[in-house]
Amino acid sequence: MSVATNVQSDPRAMALDLAERVIVSLLLGFLAMRFIPSIVNDGNVVNLLLFVSEAVVVGFIVFRRPAKTISRNSSDWLYGFAGTGLALLAVPGGEGALAPAGLVVGLMTAGFLLQFWAKLVLRRSFGVVAANRGVKASGPYRLVRHPMYAGYLLTHIGFLLAAPALWNVAVYAALWCFQLLRIRAEERVLREDPAYLALSAQVRHRLIPGVY
Template sequence: MENIRPLQGPMLGKVLDRAEQVVILLLWVVLVERVIRSGNAYAPLLLLSETAVLVFALIRRPTQAITRKLSDWLLAITATAAPLLIMPSHTPVPQIAFIGVILVLVGNIGQAAAKLALRRSFGIAPANRGVKVSGPYALVRHPMYAGYLLVHIGNLVLFPSLLNLVIYAVGWTAQILRLQAEEQLLSQDDAYRLYREKVRWRLIPGLF
């Protein structure tokens, strides 16, 4: 794809990496403040996956093979920022709250396993920090996003509101487009093309 190519200047790559980390850190601080003020007993569960995103973003390995396309960066920021904007003040339906807790816990285990497989190769904007093919990546090509999906459905059960539904709808529209942008960039790598042939499903086995 013409607009997606490795950065030419190492300094620009470092600036993009650092800018991404600062944005995530600021949004995480705002989320922590909302959780502390919330009267919802399930609010701390919001911090499980989002704190993991922050930690892995801060320790990740820098790369020069990162997208320069503005639309890719906007998609990545939108998909990452949306879950950090969720409002935890709404009360869940008691009869189904346990379903939300289970989805959040299972989803966090899934996304944590994917992050541990990536280790310092984790990133937000589309980039090639190495092709992973083992562990959860042997099941679907984007197991981290699959974990996020379970977490976000669980969060909607625990914090039901029209606002949160809209936030996740916007976030996941960006997430799917971001996923496709990642695959366009990674598909320039022969190793990833071979991996894509072996692992057919991107997010949900048998569906997508």
């Protein structure tokens, strides 16, 4: 039984798709209000890396191309919205970093480059809700099936080490609960495509090589 619907033939899906773009754009504005003062006044590289990373995500969401098919499961829409929106609720770090600045910047830079590499492969075939926007099997998709999320994970770990505020710990804990559910939702939709079944047979792990 199909779990997806054609976006162009579903007015509700089209409305939610538009709402998603508006909501993440507004949340990015709130993120900018929190982070840009510390970036400008203090030259905080960690905060700059996080802001650029999240801004790139929003940019790709706003300018993506329509999906071929998209999940019609309301839970999948929740996972997509939460998995994107929660990341934009982080607050700038202050004192009490848990790791040296070099390690933090290294992790966050590696994470940003990995997720940006994945986005370059996808180009505008990018979205938030579980959908089939075309199966990609090149670049970082030869390493894990969801390299973009792997990049987010590295960036978020790096930022948490630099800014271990209780609020950030709660935000990222909730975020990654939704991200794991989101990955499973995406796979449920994509497994209706023979090309994705072939990719799954070649690339065994979803997020972390040798682990998951």
